[in-house]
Each structure stands twice: as structure tokens, then as C-alpha cells.
Amino acid sequence: MKSLIQTGLSAAVSGTIVSFATTAALALLARQEGKGALQPTNATSHWLYGEQAASVRRGDVAHTLVGYGTHHASSIFWAFLFELWLASRPPRPSLLIFRDALAAAAIAAATDYGFVPKRLTPGWETVLPKRSIAATFAVMAVGLAMGGMIxxxxRRQH
Structure with a gap:
């Protein structure tokens, strides 16, 4: 039970890093595409509001808060699986943590865009091209690795 709680706390750290980093990346990528910086975050609320969520350019409670909350929860979910993987293995050097983070992000991308129903995808595809989505999953890998190393x-200090 203690190790599951520790994994949950570790996932909160890693998932928050992933959530902040990918949200920033999405905003920058959207601006490069001539879209509103919040459109990818708003698009994530499509599970509740439908495809028109992607057209909302400004921040609002309905789309931005729901979209970000959904994205943050998803980030913590993937971070939990990643931290569970790390906890089940002997401590590893940073390079191997990064390798495992790349694999985890690839699995998340394949799941999010290959296996789940369209209503449960991140929704970014309605705003951004595939290359920007791929870049965001690469940022996810960096965030997972950073969280894993932190x-x-x-753990070493305690």
C-alpha cells in the first residue's frame, strides 16, 4: 500500500510537469499555426461540448477549465503508469529513464489516437497538424523523464 501511495505521489509530480510542459508546447504550436493559443486546450473539452470546442479561441470556464482539467488528469494517468513501471524496476540511470519515457509517450500517442473512440482523443487533431501533435508527445516524453529523474x-534524499 505504501509503495502505491508513493507511486501516486510520484505520478502527481511527473504528471504535473507533463501537463504544464505540453500545455505550453500546444499553445506555442497553435500560435505558429495562426490559431489561438488556448484552442488546443479548449479542443480537449470536446468530450463534453463536441467538435465546436476546437473553434473557441479565448479562455473560458466551460472549455478552457474543462479542457485543461481533462488534460491534467490524463497527464497524471499516464505518469502513474510510467512511475509504476519505474517502481517495478531497479533504479536506472537518466538515459534509461528517458528511453522509458519515450516508450511511454509513444504508447500514450498510439492509445490516444489509435485505440480510443474519437470522443475520447485529446482533440488536438482538430486544431493542429500531425507534426505538432507528434512534437507535443515528444514534449510529454521529456516531461515524464524529468519527473522520473526528480x-x-x-527518493534518494529520503
């Missing part, structure tokens, strides 16, 4: 150091 958590490794926190």
Missing part, C-alpha cells in the same frame, strides 16, 4: 532524486 522523483528518483527525491
Amino acid at each position: 522523483n528518483k532524486e527525491l
